[in-house]
Amino acid sequence: MSRGVRLTALLVGVAFGFLLTASGLGDYRTIHEGLLLQDPYIYLMMGATVLTAAGGVRLLRRRGRTALAGPLVLPRHPVRRSTVYGAAVFGVGFGVGATCPGITVAMVATGGLWGAVVLAGILAGLWLRGRAEPPARRPTTSSRAGGRSRRA
Amino acid sequence: MLHLLPHQLPWWVAGPGIGLCVVAMYGLANVKLGVSGGWLQLLFALQRRPVTEPWRIWFNGGLVLGALVAAALGTAAVRGYGALGAALPASWLVPALALTGVTIGYGARWAGGCTSGHGISGCSVGSPESLAATATFFGVAVVVSLLVHLVTGGAV
Numbered sequence: 001m002s003r004g005v006r007l008t009a010l011l012v013g014v015a016f017g018f019l020l021t022a023s024g025l026g027d028y029r030t031i032h033e034g035l036l037l038q039d040p041y042i043y044l045m046m047g048a049t050v051l052t053a054a055g056g057v058r059l060l061r062r063r064g065r066t067a068l069a070g071p072l073v074l075p076r077h078p079v080r081r082s083t084v085y086g087a088a089v090f091g092v093g094f095g096v097g098a099t100c101p102g103i104t105v106a107m108v109a110t111g112g113l114w115g116a117v118v119l120a121g122i123l124a125g126l127w128l129r130g131r132a133e134p135p136a137r138r139p140t141t142s143s144r145a146g147g148r149s150r151r152a
Numbered sequence: 153m154l155h156l157l158p159h160q161l162p163w164w165v166a167g168p169g170i171g172l173c174v175v176a177m178y179g180l181a182n183v184k185l186g187v188s189g190g191w192l193q194l195l196f197a198l199q200r201r202p203v204t205e206p207w208r209i210w211f212n213g214g215l216v217l218g219a220l221v222a223a224a225l226g227t228a229a230v231r232g233y234g235a236l237g238a239a240l241p242a243s244w245l246v247p248a249l250a251l252t253g254v255t256i257g258y259g260a261r262w263a264g265g266c267t268s269g270h271g272i273s274g275c276s277v278g279s280p281e282s283l284a285a286t287a288t289f290f291g292v293a294v295v296v297s298l299l300v301h302l303v304t305g306g307a308v
Contacts, residue, residue, distance in 0.1 A: 036298060052172060
């Protein structure tokens with residue numbers, strides 16, 4: 001991994017963490033009221049995120065090359081049963097806790113220390129799922145990017 | 153603490169800003185922005201297993217720093233755990249939140265991503281898998297939230 005990739009990850013991570021937190025998602029109410037269909041904020045925000053990113057990806061695709069890591073490879077995969085089962089289990093926790101793996105950080109950073117309990121649970125859940133699946137099949141969340149990804 | 157930030161950034165600022173983060177990760181580093189994968193890499197490091205994608209640990213480190221910057225610049229402080237924290241005594245809240253985390257982590261690894269990896273990055277490139285995952289976890293979360301709201305008589 002080049003130093004450029006590490007630096008990119010760090011700096012984009014800072015921007016991402018700042019925006020997640022400053023948008024108030026670390027406050028339980030923001031996502032909870034969204035999931036109760038009382039406040040459209042999270043849907044508007046996520047819609048704006050995906051539209052902006054999709055527009056940017058169109059431009060990247062035209063270029064075809066990344067700045068630091070060779071030809072652009074976009075992660076496109078068919079739907080698998082594991083995706084849907086996993087997402088359903090994820091949805092239960094997402095619904096009850098009104099938080100997700102990134103938002104727990106926004107919670108803790110703004111003083112919501114209970115978020116640390118959720119984050120500890122997330123690490124335990126990741127570990128448990130690793131015990132439940134055969135090691136060769138899927139060693140990491142994103143290892144599937146190798147092999148089956150389609151070139152842009 | 154400074155008070156430079158509004159209570160909540162408008163969605164039309166925060167949304168496109170995060171969209172640009174996704175584009176930057178694809179366009180510069182050729183990787184898919186996602187958070188749960190970073191926690192998995194951290195877990196590998198804790199287990200003394202090989203860290204296969206070290207950039208993810210840098211990304212999640214940046215996420216922590218950025219969240220602290222937003223908190224220092226005046227993002228409203230969070231107390232307790234919202235309506236859920238008010239409805240449950242601490243002796244119940246800890247196991248409830250830990251179990252909530254376990255389902256989130258277990259589900260994210262099973263599904264191959266979470267709200268960021270599937271919901272934002274995968275949906276942005278139109279990956280069928282990510283669209284299905286996102287529709288599933290949002291659908292389930294809305295139903296679960298409404299059920300809990302109903303069962304608790306509107307308390308949560």
